[in-house]
Amino acid sequence: MDMFEALGVHKYINAHDTYTVYGGSRMTEKTLAAMNSIAAHFVDFAELEAAAGRRIAQLTRNEDAYVTNGAAGAIQLAAAVCMCRGDDYRYMRLPNGEDLCRDFVVMRCQHNAYDKAIEGAGGRIVEIGDADETLPCELEGALKKGAAGVFYFASSLYARGSMPLEAVIEWAHRFDTPVIVDAAAQLPPRENLWRFTEMGADMVIFSGGKTLCGPQDSGLILGRERWISQCRRFGAPAHGVCRSCKTSREAVAGLVAAVEQYLALDPEREYDRLLRLDRWMEEILCRDDRCRCRIVPYGPVGQSYPRLFLDLGEGLTASALEAGMRNKYIYIGREGEETLYISPLNLTEEEADTVARTLYQLIMEG
């Protein structure tokens, strides 16, 4: 009996996106081999972290890098490092310490489900701006009062009300306050691995288990040596509030391999490969003339990869089709009741074919 049968767990095809609830993304054989290879041996964890950091920093054109257990763990550690500023006694008191500066500036339009990790470290969120606009005077005022750091969530979803990152960095640095960019899902384009740090951000966070196709329990902090060295010092296996950000040597080795492979890909060829998957599915789905297919050249938070959208015609409901697909163990995306979408990111050619044929079948039945 294989493990799926033994546990009674189903295998799904993930045509929705790199969501954690479905397992994120898929690691390559090469990444799994790197994880297997280190699993057979013991290493000095600190030596491994330092070496992995040097390698990833060099590949991503950054001063330094640190591997955590995910982007959420990275947010927590970055916040802790900003609050303790190199002081062991301050660190050991987190998440408490009434006399510490624990305020983090977050734009209200960027406030999201992941910024709880700031509070996880003992930080307090100070919101500025509103849904539509953030004024520089609000940022200046919050910085003047004293802030441990500014968190910036890079996503097309928040573009409308956000101050530009360049301006945020300029203001924050006037007050010697670090800026942390959460760019967890902001790949591709690959240039984001160095673009934000080149703009002056102090720490930039990526999820290892999303489009980087690394281990689900890996995350990356890129940035200035001044701050990353503190991540190495206070991050797990050190004791304290960020012990819960511990990852494994397998995840560290896997993420190094994943970053190497990600940067070795030719971005245009990769885009074309995904576009071909979309077109293959489009051809099958558009046989029903009630549906209109369109290719949208960006991901759900503004990344540069092509997804296939399907605008449904008369008599078809998106939620019913989504549920029907789920019954067939396939995850797809939905926008309202008239639109379905498919991300090719996690699909093999064979799976793309299965997804399109299964959906076409359901559309014909419905």
Ligand SMILES: *Cc1c(COP(=O)(O)O)cnc(C)c1O
């Ligand atoms: C997914 C995501 C995270 C969390 O990433 P994990 O690697 O799963 O911890 C944090 N911030 C943003 C904006 C994300 O999209």
